[in-house]
Amino acid sequence: MKEKIMNGKSVDVEAQKEVPESNGHAILKMAKRAVTLKFQDVVYKVKSPKRRTISFKKETSSQSESLERVILKGVSGVVKPNEMLAILGPSGSGKTTLLTALGGRLGGNLRGSISYNGKPFSKQTKRSTGFVTQDDVLYAKLTVTETLMYTALLRLPNSMTKEGKIRQAEGVIVQLGLTGCKNSIVGGPQLRGVSGGERKRVSIGQEMLIDPSLLFLDEPTSGLDSTTAQRIVSTLSELANGGRTVVMTIHQPSSRLFYMFHKVMLLSEGNTLYFGSGAKVMDYFESVGYAPFVAMNPADFLLDLANGVVPDESEDQVIVKEKLIMSYKNKLANKVKAELQEQEDNEDSVVCEGNDPYKGEEWPTTWGQQFSVLLKRGLKERKHQSFDMLKTTEIVLVSLLAGLLWWQSKVSNLQDQIGLLYFTSGFWCFLPLLDAIFKFPPERMILTKERSSGMYRLSSYYMARMGSDLPMELVLPTIFVFITYWMAGLKPTVMSFLYYLFTLLLTILVSQGLGLALGALVMDLRPATTLGSVIMLTFLLAGGFYVQHIPGFISWVKYVSISNYNYKLLLGSQYQTGETYPCANGKECLVTDFPSIKNVGLDGQLSSAIALIVMFVAYRLIAYFALMRVGVTKNKAA
Incomplete structure (x- = not known):
């Protein structure tokens, strides 16, 4: 020895x-x-x-x-x-x-x-x-x-x-x-x-x-x-x-x-x-x-x-x-x-080297081990936060209120149905955005401490963080859809229901990605929340429901608006080209001619979905690269 x-x-x-x-x-x-x-x-x-x-x-x-x-x-x-x-x-x-x-x-x-x-x-x-x-x-x-x-x-x-x-x-x-x-x-x-x-x-x-x-x-x-x-x-x-x-x-x-x-x-x-x-x-x-x-x-x-x-x-x-x-x-x-x-x-x-139990490896454990442990730890830490009684009650109450306000709305009241779709879009754009902004800033000190100690790769932490948040992000919106969809009397077909549900879930993941990016970039809750609110309000205003004749010099905003693509997809889940609705004097009019639909259109459903998927990836990449400057020592040898 x-x-x-x-x-x-x-x-x-x-x-x-x-x-x-x-x-x-x-x-x-x-x-x-x-x-x-x-x-x-x-x-x-x-x-x-x-x-x-x-x-x-x-x-x-x-x-x-x-x-x-x-x-x-x-x-x-x-x-x-x-x-x-x-x-x-x-x-x-x-x-x-x-x-x-x-x-x-x-x-x-x-x-x-x-x-x-x-x-x-x-x-x-x-x-x-x-x-x-x-x-x-x-x-x-x-x-x-x-x-x-x-x-x-x-x-x-x-x-x-x-x-x-x-x-x-x-x-x-x-x-x-x-x-x-x-x-x-x-x-x-x-x-x-x-x-x-x-x-x-x-x-x-x-x-x-x-x-x-x-x-x-x-x-x-x-x-x-x-x-x-x-x-x-x-x-x-x-x-x-x-x-x-x-x-x-x-x-x-x-x-x-x-x-x-x-x-x-x-x-x-x-x-x-x-x-x-x-x-x-x-x-x-x-x-x-x-x-x-x-x-x-x-x-x-x-x-x-x-x-x-x-x-x-x-x-x-x-x-x-x-x-x-x-x-x-x-x-x-x-x-x-x-x-x-x-x-x-x-x-x-002086004998000072001893045996190195790490055997020259850069990390103490593999990426898979890090992801597995961090995922379990994240689920354990946030299990009460994810499904706490207050948040679940809030979502259920909002769902019931929306269902009662739009109770069994008919296609003859087309404006009411479209209003429900846009309310759903706005509600589930804002809520995930604000929740996501609060994810990284409170954990900044823990991330700094653990990364400085060389505990794990940033990528394993990031992927585990996304995975541990997924249950809350998807289960509560699904409950909302199950309640409001049938109470409001939207199109009673399985395909329309699934189209509506998956559109909403994709939008939630995109909005959450934007919130993660803002939180990781700013790392200060107050300015990040203000900036996120301003951005999302801009997206909602440019989404095609409130303003239908946007001036040309600012019309580009709709191409980066989450609400614009989400609104188009939600419309596509309920209406198709050639469908009619009862209009003035007992006539049947094309839904594509209705002002709130005509400006947005029912075409381009696939391109809208692709745009949201691109945003989903882009926002999360921005958040990841923003986190790279957090929690690593500036010492080269570290």
Whole structure:
């Protein structure tokens, strides 16, 4: 078995094997391989627009120019296996930016050196790295067990059996103390579920499933009470002691938490004020002339220093920060460089590759496996949403109301029948459009998180999302048609009924595709809903029912109008060329001469169907390509 020597201890770096507990669950024993994280002179810049006003003889004009803002200013450090690093600093100090950069998830103008066992970020590094975001991005209606089980089936490689993956999820539940709530739903802001601490442990558990060698956490104790926060950090400390490298940002830990950290980094406006042992931090700042007058939480004192606030309030805050930056450069920077150099000299003797359970594959599972798991997860998550009582009741009530208003309408009241057809068209164009706009924006954070972890292909997610939504999209409209068609007395033949039904279902899928495209392009519910409403209203107005003599300069709108083609097909389901209806003075007139039909015509039924099919494909392709810019890290190696 391959081993390495770390701090006088022999550390196993072979691929992790499952070790059964006495209760039959699998537990995680140690990281697959030890990883030493080094970062040197990390600089990150972003461009921010600035308005500049220029005056010429009482005339004022303004123009925008782009300025570079430096977020990280030459940050360096090293974290070894069995160590837990806490990055502290006030809001805006660059903590999360540094953590994101170290986790291989930050692109843009990033300079400096970041290495993992002396190597740059790679796919193998990504597979052995866990990243827990500050917000617990989880599906609210899945239970704790379901959440971890589906994650295990997606993230763990095919070298493990399905049963082995499920045992891995059960082992994580035991390890993180989630047994008592494993059958409870996760919940969210609008749905009561597990507690905040349990939800955070579920987020950590998702990353622990892959038995990571390197674990990043962005403020894992945010919003938790002190007791729950201590449990979380104690768990992370145990993980670090098991051979992992743990890096976290934390805003204001209690003194009990502070002394659990092996190493501490203090940032202020992107500058390093301290990097080293957590136990020695107070001694260091006392040596540079800053010590609290009374006993206090070290974390509170460090945050005061990072803000330029010192016990002697006569000193200017800017001057205090400058003195602390210079003290770090004079007293600690060389020690950090020496530690980096020492680690670099030792890297040649460190066994760091271990076995790769993914065997060089780009994805942990096949496309079919990803689609199957995502489809099951989607159906499980949205089964209540799809057929909730309120929505079903709304559709049934609208169906009954329409059926009563158009009760057994006759062909002699042709205008009434045509009005029903256009009402149906408008109703089932608007409703799927608005529903579809709400599909992708709420899932943006989950998609970003899971895609950044390399869980699945975008195409498998997209196809599974479409499949899991299909029952609601087709069943409720079918119920609507069954009620209104026969109550309204439309043409009582099987072919006419099926023509009417399939036309409506195709239109719904097209409208839904437009909503998906708008939601994916805009990713903001309010403007996307407004834009979708304007577009659909334009389509309805140009559909040939409200305006029958459209001016030539805007008549092109009908060729891209979903309502135009849908209206034509619905007319074709009820009327045929040569049919007549009772008109004035007891005469029989051709239905093709009726104004609301004449303008649209009954010919071109096949071309209208083809146009809708083309729109169906085009809108979904637009939505897919729009999603490609969501949820993928900008780092090339990722």
